[in-house]
Amino acid sequence: MGRKLLLEHDNKPGIQGLEGYRANGGYRSVEKALKLMSPDAVLEEVKKSGLRGRGGAGFPTGLKWSFMAKPPGVPRYLVVNADESEPGTFKDRYLMERIPHILIEGMITSSFALGANTSYIYIRGEYFYIYRILERAIEEARAAGWLGKNILGSGFDHDIHVQVGAGAYICGEETALLESLEGKRGNPRIKPPFPAVKGLYDCPTVVNNVETIAAVVPIINDGGDEYAKIGVGRSTGTKLISAGGNIRKPGVYEIELGITCEEFLNSDKWCGGVEGRALKAVVPGGSSVPIIPAELYFKTAKFEPRLMTYESLSDGGFATGSMLGSGGFYAYNDAQCIVRSTWNHARFYAHESCGQCSPCREGTGWMEKILYRLEHGQGRTDDIDLLWDIQRKIEGNTICPLGDAAAWPVASAIRHFRDEFEYHATHPTKVKDPKHFEKEPFKRIPKFASA
């Protein structure tokens, strides 16, 4: 246990530059793919690996690639999603900052499989300094002949460009990202058509997360079967988890999928346990996934140990489970207030809604207002049912999944922590102090509630 595929050489001197990266085996996957393999053979390895999209949805990467339309004479694009704006997620930043060449290597190998001669990295504007790091790395790769015309004499041409965004969470949604890359507002497109058929400039396009594309490197180096040996069931390989909140050792960790949640949170190898106080709740995969109480993080409703896998974290559905999502993990100790946290989440989604669909635009605003008043001692008990009603009316009724992502944190908070919401409505003076649970934690009775 404990194999690292992406961060193996994380601490090697000079790993940020081409020379240091090469010295640690870098660009072998490009040599292997371009010299010894056909594009379809590369695709086959990715399929065998069982790799699933690391951006949040967990869609099988090989399958996604196989949807790429191939009309003759039309360019195809690979676009890397480096927008990383899901609260709690900071793994792509870590990877790009420390080992930029692994992304570039993965892009060349992947583009070869997809038949894309140009690829773009769309990086959030706030990561301007990483944009510079990537530009330098691309320059180095170009100068060394890893990019350009007829790479390694294979006849394959490829070039990579980086584009900065300018602050908009919605541009992480793949079609909004493509709009933004075309120099427009980040309004998600109606699907179908999917990007694999009509993407960037109406050409066939694959959009993948940074970590997904980086994982193609070890998959091609060692073979898809080798990759698939790591993990449990349909959760194969390793995953970067960015861990934050009230834990002793926040940071980015590469785990083998399948370790227990207990080990991840409590072992000194990873999070090092909860800081100071008792664990109250966990958001295991970024702000969009359901929040779950401590006991449901460690064990499923059937009292089986919960594992860090796509399947195990969602075991029990939304009634008692959550999701692995983007791997943006954060923990709450018992000084934290779930109503305050839910209000904060709601404010985030209200701020980030692109405004195209009424349920999302209006609903997120209303949820924020109602949660604000509950948290500030101006709420009513009916507010809880009202919130429940609003979130249900958003879910499933919008153009893009941001609507669902805004609804789920509210729904899960009410589902598991309803008594805390009621307490807010009935104890207005107590909750006026913003640190109301710091001295006296809320006494919750652990239960497996259902909706």
Added chain:
Amino acid sequence: MATLKAVTTTEGTPPFSFSAEALAECKRLIARYPDSKSKSALLPILHLAQSENEGWLSVNAMDAVAQVLGIQHIEVYEVASFYSMYNLRPVGRHHLEVCRTTPCMVRGSDDIIAYLEKKLNIHVGETTKDGMFTLKGVECLGSCGTAPMLQCGAKYHENLTPEKVDALIDQLRNEPRTNYTDL
């Protein structure tokens, strides 16, 4: 939070033209996209314009961007008003953007914001009288493991404490304007 009004007129704002250096950079950016798709360079070029216009996008600056790209003014305005990193009104010399999203809140961002408000004697969204600092609350900056944190120009300032904030403010007072495009 109250939305702050954009300046939507050219009246009373200085004229704008790109430096020769920035124009060369625009050309380099445009060359990254297929021939008929130069509009793709709009976002990065708006960043350049903002850096050359004291940290904000006046109508004059946006019109110059439209000209460089050969697109309609409205195509620039609608984009500039969509993205949170573009400032549509003047800002202080240093724009302090404190992350206030949940994972940062859990690690004490509320306290850092309160500390900054008190220290600078302004509320979130305001600029100090001397035009030195603008304080802004922003959403997750991908730095949750080193929270609380703030961004100023291209730099992230992480694991903030009141002492670190004091030192940063003192240091910034003596520095030229910070921009996202700083190297």
